[in-house]
Structure formats: C-alpha cells, structure tokens
Amino acid sequence: MKRQQVRKGILIFSFLLLPVTMFYLSPMLIMQGAKQGKLTPALVFIFLLFGGTFFLGRVFCSWVCPAGALQEMLFAVNNKPASRGKATCIKYFIWGLWVVALLLTIWKAGGFSSFDLFFRTSFGVSLTDPSGYSVYYGAMVFIFALSLWLGRRSFCQYVCILTPFMVISRGCSQKLKAPRLHLEAETEKCINCRICNNNCPMSLDVNTMVQEGNMENHDCILCGACVDSCPKKVISMKMSSDQDS
Ligand code: SF4
Ligand code: SF4
Numbered sequence: 534m535k536r537q538q539v540r541k542g543i544l545i546f547s548f549l550l551l552p553v554t555m556f557y558l559s560p561m562l563i564m565q566g567a568k569q570g571k572l573t574p575a576l577v578f579i580f581l582l583f584g585g586t587f588f589l590g591r592v593f594c595s596w597v598c599p600a601g602a603l604q605e606m607l608f609a610v611n612n613k614p615a616s617r618g619k620a621t622c623i624k625y626f627i628w629g630l631w632v633v634a635l636l637l638t639i640w641k642a643g644g645f646s647s648f649d650l651f652f653r654t655s656f657g658v659s660l661t662d663p664s665g666y667s668v669y670y671g672a673m674v675f676i677f678a679l680s681l682w683l684g685r686r687s688f689c690q691y692v693c694i695l696t697p698f699m700v701i702s703r704g705c706s707q708k709l710k711a712p713r714l715h716l717e718a719e720t721e722k723c724i725n726c727r728i729c730n731n732n733c734p735m736s737l738d739v740n741t742m743v744q745e746g747n748m749e750n751h752d753c754i755l756c757g758a759c760v761d762s763c764p765k766k767v768i769s770m771k772m773s774s775d776q777d778s
C-alpha cells in the first residue's frame with residue numbers, strides 16, 4: 534500500500550499549491566491570453582500533457598492533478614462509484630466547444646505575438662487582492678458539490694476538458710504501438726472478489742476488464758490502486774508496447 538500513500542501525499546501537496554498553480558492550468562486564462570495575442574503557460578502545459586500522456590498515460594490525473602486531489606479527499610464523505618453511462622460524453626462536448634472557441638479567438642487575434650509567463654498571476658489568491666478568491670473558491674465549490682452529488686471523481690468523469698486531450702494522446706500511442714505505461718492481468722489467477730472495483734477511483738469495472746483480458750480503458754488514470762489492492766496479484770503495471778488489448 535506504500536505506493537498509494539505516496540501518491541495521495543503528492544496529490545495533497547499539489548492541492549495545497551493550487552492557489553499558485555491554477556494560473557498555469559486554467560483554460561479560462563488560455564482564452565483570455567489568446568484574445569490579447571498572448572501564448573500563456575497554461576496552453577504550453579496542455580501541449581506538455583499531450584506529449585507526456587503518449588508514454589505515461591493519465592498519470593497526471595492520478596499523481597499530480599489538484600482537482601483530482603480534492604475529489605479523492607472527498608472519498609471520505611462520498612465514496613459511491615460515479616455512474617459510467619452516457620453522461621461521461623458531456624466532457625467531450627464541453628471540450629469541443631472550448632477548442633472551437635479557442636481556435637476562433639486565436640484567428641481573430643491574428644495568432645500569438647508574445648509569450649507571457651506570468652499572465653494575470655497578479656490576480657492570484659492573495660490577502661492584498663481578495664477578488665482572486667472568487668475564481669479559486671468558485672472552482673473548488675463546483676468540484677466539491679459535483680463529488681458529493683455524483684460520486685467518485687465525477688469532475689474527471691463528466692466535466693474536465695483536459696481529459697479529451699489525454700484520451701486522444703493515448704489513442705495515438707496505442708495506434709502507433711509506442712512503448713507506454715499500461716496495465717496487464719493474469720486472468721486465470723482472478724477469484725472475482727471485485728476488490729479492484731471497490732478501490733478504483735475512476736469507478737471502472739476492473740474485474741470485467743480482467744476477465745475480458747482487456748486492461749486498456751481511456752478512463753484509467755494508472756493510479757495503481759487495483760494493482761496494490763488485488764489479493765492475488767493479478768494486475769501489474771508495465772512500461773512496454775506489448776498490450777493485452
Ligand atoms: S483501473 Fe486500476 S489503475 Fe486504472 S484507474 Fe482504476 S484502479 Fe487506477
Ligand atoms: S481484486 Fe484481483 S482477484 Fe479480485 S476481482 Fe480484482 S483482479 Fe480479480
């Protein structure tokens with residue numbers, strides 16, 4: 534279980550840094566920067582995330598994301614699995630609208646003319662500028678409410694616009710058979726206890742994935758909780774291009 538403790542410790546640390554890092558993650562600031570012809574660090578971050586996911590899958594979500602951290606802390610209050618129905622498509626719709634709006638904004642501004650590393654960071658949460666609190670706590674309350682209402686990591690499941698970028702990157706990696714971090718399972722060792730399902734923060738039916746011999750799922754964030762909780766050591770995490778699927 535040591536890996537999960539380290540993972541959760543890093544997530545909590547990342548959550549504590551959010552008042553600073555949110556200005557390097559915010560899709561809203563990407564849009565505001567684009568309007569002024571400025572390339573912002575948050576957009577550069579999306580490119581880096583896309584490249585990183587190609588090899589490492591969605592480890593950003595499981596090890597670093599501050600929104601993921603808040604949601605996992607809320608497991609103590611509501612640990613019910615989020616529904617994995619059609620509603621998970623909502624994030625692709627939001628993402629599509631955002632991408633189109635961004636491209637139009639960049640086009641209208643005539644492209645990027647500069648790179649601003651500190652774009653609007655003065656609007657951060659600080660005692661000298663309380664207005665920054667509204668953005669920060671607005672996002673927190675939204676994620677908080679969604680988790681309490683719909684269950685485990687529901688913001689990741691239904692809303693997060695970073696997810697489609699990672700799903701596309703992972704899809705490219707699979708198509709090109711690139712070496713990548715992934716799960717593998719020894720189906721014959723499984724006793725169908727479903728402990729893996731109970732521990733999956735993304736509410737995936739890991740037991741069925743094992744039984745079907747297909748451990749590739751675009752919503753798997755490679756947290757390793759199923760690997761660490763399985764009493765029969767059925768699941769393992771490997772870095773290679775060889776896949777079950
Ligand atoms: S399937 Fe396993 S590694 Fe993937 S999100 Fe669920 S618990 Fe984490
Ligand atoms: S925890 Fe392990 S043994 Fe139990 S259902 Fe999952 S893969 Fe099978």
